Amino acid sequence: YVSTANPHPSYPTLEGRLKTETCVIGGGLSGLCTALPLAENGHDVIVLEAARIGFGASGRSGGQVISDFACGMEEIEKQVGLEQAQWFWQQSLQAVELVDSRIQKHNIQCDWQRGYAT
Numbered sequence: 001y002v003s004t005a006n007p008h009p010s011y012p013t014l015e016g017r018l019k020t021e022t023c024v025i026g027g028g029l030s031g032l033c034t035a036l037p038l039a040e041n042g043h044d045v046i047v048l049e050a051a052r053i054g055f056g057a058s059g060r061s062g063g064q065v066i067s068d069f070a071c072g073m074e075e076i077e078k079q080v081g082l083e084q085a086q087w088f089w090q091q092s093l094q095a096v097e098l099v100d101s102r103i104q105k106h107n108i109q110c111d112w113q114r115g116y117a118t
């Protein structure tokens with residue numbers, strides 16, 4: 001993955017003390033998806049990453065953006081019922097759209113293509 005990755009910017013090392021409204025620990029997908037909407041809505045956010053952005057699983061995944069859930073929709077329906085399962089399914093569809101719109105909005109150079117392989 002590293003040898004085919006697009007160049008990524010480097011960010012400053014934390015020095016001294018900083019004051020912020022929200023400090024997000026970890027610059028993987030979870031941390032960045034927490035920090036970004038907060039920042040977009042005018043909150044003061046700092047992301048603290050121990051290594052580099054995308055250092056963990058997020059920088060080593062297959063990179064596929066897929067609706068659905070790892071356990072499958074049958075399992076979700078078994079646990080929460082049909083109506084809630086349909087809501088979960090819609091959320092997973094919206095998640096793909098959210099990734100797409102963020103890539104466009106922030107002009108992220110990640111060779112984005114829709115679809116997935118099984």
Ligand SMILES: Cc1cc2nc3c(=O)[nH]c(=O)nc-3n(C[C@H](O)[C@H](O)[C@H](O)COP(=O)(O)OP(=O)(O)OC[C@H]3O[C@@H](n4cnc5c(N)ncnc54)[C@H](O)[C@@H]3O)c2cc1C
Pocket residue numbers: 025026027028029030031048049050051052053054055056057058059060061062063064065066
């Ligand atoms: C081989 C593989 C393939 C995958 N393929 C896919 C796929 O195709 N599609 C998909 O949707 N998902 C895939 N996944 C799952 C997906 O990658 C993860 O669910 C997701 O990246 C998890 O993101 P995260 O932010 O929770 O964790 P991470 O990406 O691991 O981020 C955690 C970050 O926190 C930092 N950190 C940890 N402790 C500290 C600390 N004390 N202080 C500061 N920073 C700290 C780490 O350095 C790291 O950067 C795959 C996972 C793997 C391992």
